[in-house]
Amino acid sequence: MIKDFIYDDFQNTVSEVLICNRSVLDVLSQIQEANARLNRVVIRTVTGCGCLKIQAGKKEIPSDITLADLKKFLDSHLLGEMCEDCRDAVETAIGRLLFYLAALCNLLDLNLYDILLKEQKQLKILGIYNLA
Numbered sequence: 001m002i003k004d005f006i007y008d009d010f011q012n013t014v015s016e017v018l019i020c021n022r023s024v025l026d027v028l029s030q031i032q033e034a035n036a037r038l039n040r041v042v043i044r045t046v047t048g049c050g051c052l053k054i055q056a057g058k059k060e061i062p063s064d065i066t067l068a069d070l071k072k073f074l075d076s077h078l079l080g081e082m083c084e085d086c087r088d089a090v091e092t093a094i095g096r097l098l099f100y101l102a103a104l105c106n107l108l109d110l111n112l113y114d115i116l117l118k119e120q121k122q123l124k125i126l127g128i129y130n131l132a
């Protein structure tokens with residue numbers, strides 16, 4: 001399967017190019033930094049560029065709906081679409097986070113693709129009851 005190869009190739013490439021931050025302490029702190037950077041670039045789409053807007057308020061959810069209907073009453077609170085520059089910045093930040101997650105997998109002798117498969121299997125088993 002080609003996707004299997006892509007994930008393994010990515011994880012191998014991370015192992016080859018990661019030179020300076022090989023300590024688990026460095027990798028864990030880099031994951032936090034990459035996550036903070038991702039949060040920052042998403043926020044900048046609203047506060048810096050303005051291509052996205054946030055409109056949020058108290059959720060009004062009827063008490064008699066089913067779990068399956070809950071989706072209809074919840075939204076992202078986002079309005080608009082990311083411009084090309086913001087999309088590129090968000091994708092770059094997600095890529096950096098994936099890089100350090102792959103690095104952590106390497107240090108812990110875990111396979112990123114196996115983790116994705118395991119998570120997907122769990123999601124399919126639990127369906128809407130995963131409560132994510």
Ligand SMILES: [Zn+2]
Nearest residue numbers: 049051083086
């Ligand atoms: Zn933008």
